[in-house]
Amino acid sequence: MSSQPVSAPTRREQILREAARLFAERGFHGVGVDEIGAAVGISGPGLYRHFAGKDAMLAELLVGISERLHDGGRTRMEEAAAAGLSPEAALDALIDGHIDFALDDRPLITLHDRELDRLRESDRKQVRKLQRQYVELWVGAVQAIYPELTQLEARVAVHTVFGLLNSTPHLSGSSALPDRETTAALLHRLARGALSAAPAGAAGAGARAKPQGSVRT
Amino acid sequence: MSSQPVSAPTRREQILREAARLFAERGFHGVGVDEIGAAVGISGPGLYRHFAGKDAMLAELLVGISERLHDGGRTRMEEAAAAGLSPEAALDALIDGHIDFALDDRPLITLHDRELDRLRESDRKQVRKLQRQYVELWVGAVQAIYPELTQLEARVAVHTVFGLLNSTPHLSGSSALPDRETTAALLHRLARGALSAAPAGAAGAGARAKPQGSVRT
DNA sequence: CCTTCAGGTTAACGCTCGCTAACCCGCCTG
DNA sequence: CAGGCGGGTTAGCGAGCGTTAACCTGAAGG
Numbered sequence: 001m002s003s004q005p006v007s008a009p010t011r012r013e014q015i016l017r018e019a020a021r022l023f024a025e026r027g028f029h030g031v032g033v034d035e036i037g038a039a040v041g042i043s044g045p046g047l048y049r050h051f052a053g054k055d056a057m058l059a060e061l062l063v064g065i066s067e068r069l070h071d072g073g074r075t076r077m078e079e080a081a082a083a084g085l086s087p088e089a090a091l092d093a094l095i096d097g098h099i100d101f102a103l104d105d106r107p108l109i110t111l112h113d114r115e116l117d118r119l120r121e122s123d124r125k126q127v128r129k130l131q132r133q134y135v136e137l138w139v140g141a142v143q144a145i146y147p148e149l150t151q152l153e154a155r156v157a158v159h160t161v162f163g164l165l166n167s168t169p170h171l172s173g174s175s176a177l178p179d180r181e182t183t184a185a186l187l188h189r190l191a192r193g194a195l196s197a198a199p200a201g202a203a204g205a206g207a208r209a210k211p212q213g214s215v216r217t
Numbered sequence: 218m219s220s221q222p223v224s225a226p227t228r229r230e231q232i233l234r235e236a237a238r239l240f241a242e243r244g245f246h247g248v249g250v251d252e253i254g255a256a257v258g259i260s261g262p263g264l265y266r267h268f269a270g271k272d273a274m275l276a277e278l279l280v281g282i283s284e285r286l287h288d289g290g291r292t293r294m295e296e297a298a299a300a301g302l303s304p305e306a307a308l309d310a311l312i313d314g315h316i317d318f319a320l321d322d323r324p325l326i327t328l329h330d331r332e333l334d335r336l337r338e339s340d341r342k343q344v345r346k347l348q349r350q351y352v353e354l355w356v357g358a359v360q361a362i363y364p365e366l367t368q369l370e371a372r373v374a375v376h377t378v379f380g381l382l383n384s385t386p387h388l389s390g391s392s393a394l395p396d397r398e399t400t401a402a403l404l405h406r407l408a409r410g411a412l413s414a415a416p417a418g419a420a421g422a423g424a425r426a427k428p429q430g431s432v433r434t
Numbered sequence: 435c436c437t438t439c440a441g442g443t444t445a446a447c448g449c450t451c452g453c454t455a456a457c458c459c460g461c462c463t464g
Numbered sequence: 465c466a467g468g469c470g471g472g473t474t475a476g477c478g479a480g481c482g483t484t485a486a487c488c489t490g491a492a493g494g
Contacts, residue, residue: 011441026334029246032481042442045483049441054482113387114331117243152395153403159388160381160407167380170330171373178369186370186415190377193414194407228471249451259472262453266471271452 012050014040016064019057024107024169028058028115058115059123065101065108066130072097073137087144094141095191098165099184106169113166135159148199157198161191229267231257233281236274241324241386245275245332275332276340282318282325283347289314290354304361311358312408315382316401323386330383352376365416374415378408 018039022031033054034044051057076097080090102109116127138158143149149157165187168177177183235256239248250271251261268274293314297307319326333344355375360366366374382404385394394400 027244027246027332029244030335033483034481043444045444045485046442048483115244118247152393156388156394156400156403157407160384160404163384163387164377164381164411167377167383170380171376176369177373183373185417186373187377189414189417190374190411194381194411197406197410197413198403200402200406250453251451260474262455262474263472265453 011040015047015050016057016061020061020105020107020111023058023061023115024110028054028118055118055120058111059119061108061111062116062119062127063123063130065105065112066127066134069098069101069112070130070134070137072101073134077137077141087141091141091145091195092188092192094138095165095188096184098162099187099191102165102168102187103180103184109166110169113162142195142198146195146199148201153198157195161194164191164194228257232264232267233274233278237278237322237324237328240275240278240332241327245271245335272335272337275328276336278325278328279333279336279344280340280347282322282329283344283351286315286318286329287347287351287354289318290351294354294358304358308358308362308412309405309409311355312382312405313401315379316404316408319382319385319404320397320401326383327386330379359412359415363412363416365418370415374412378411381408381411 015036019031019036022036022039025031033047036054036057037043037045037047047057051060073094076093077090080093085093116124119127135155135158138161139151139154142154142158143151146154168183168187171177178186232253236248236253239253239256242248250264253271253274254260254262254264264274268277290311293310294307297310302310333341336344352372352375355378356368356371359371359375360368363371385400385404388394395403
């Protein structure tokens, strides 16, 4: 919509990037506007030339990442459908897309599930809607492979896999990660492994998961 | 220290419980002392008869849960060793213990990986030490089953599985969970499935990786 | 050359919030 | 019955923080 075509890292974007980093590090309330300003070389109230307020920055960040996550997922699913890919390949594409986000935009991923309730009602509703749609994409992809899962089970499984993938930012501080490609591959295997074990019939890693009679909320 | 043996839900514990809930809901900085007081029926500064300050509450909460997590894990591992259980059963015990925490003490679990850096240096060091020891317990249990994993891979896998298990608090708000037992079993399968897929050799959907009859306790 | 305006600056206001001060009261205990 | 004392209360201080006001400046544009 009103997002500029972007060409060079404009000041607004600089501010958003630094704000995201700081918010993720110390929490929304834990960061002062002076700090954000200092991080981009201007001081304090200069930010108000670019944003209506601190809240507006958070809103733009959260809405932005929700949109990008959802758009990325939807695009991948459409491409998979167009290319006639298998359900497995489609799910793999979703996973890889999410991993890219988790590894490239760690601060945003952190914010995304940490500061949602600091938003104005309208913004929060929009973010939640996008999140829900994104989850539904995943649920659909998962159920295409494991049809024996109930809607509820699939949703829980998807949420927890998000938790798994989004936990990468956490361990950046304390322990070092392997190189990006190795990490991505490991995360992919872990996510896939978790989902493959979701059906009640599947023990550790069942290949065939017969419809088990016990399915019911 | 001067911690009493406790017997009935004393006022201190009431305060801690409510503080945990509020901190988890709105963040440490997002909750005022007046609110915490109101939650237990007293108002504002009355809290200072029980705690040195707001920081002290957070510190006690975080140190407390770290200790309980670690102690619980260590106890389970010792019992497993004493009973001569298989590595698989030992890991299952760890997973079940963590699931109990995640389901019973959601606010604390949330706090645990969200507000760690609001602590005084000494407290933070203690919490991190306990966390590290707890992680090492898991890493040991995992490597006993999957010796082909490097130390680093195992650590990453364990961290992400924590992310998976700890994500339950998140979806309590938006979507309802199945009953506790069903949820616990599902979480167990997901965690086990993720770990079983950690070794690079294991294919995504895991056709192999030994079927494990891992039943809950 | 004068104007405009984007993008800064510093000063200051007002509110919130953690915490302290001062006071109070019911209940044991000697 | 006196007197601690545990556990409250309200009033208020002081710091921090988001935000606004007022002012400045350098570069485009007619």
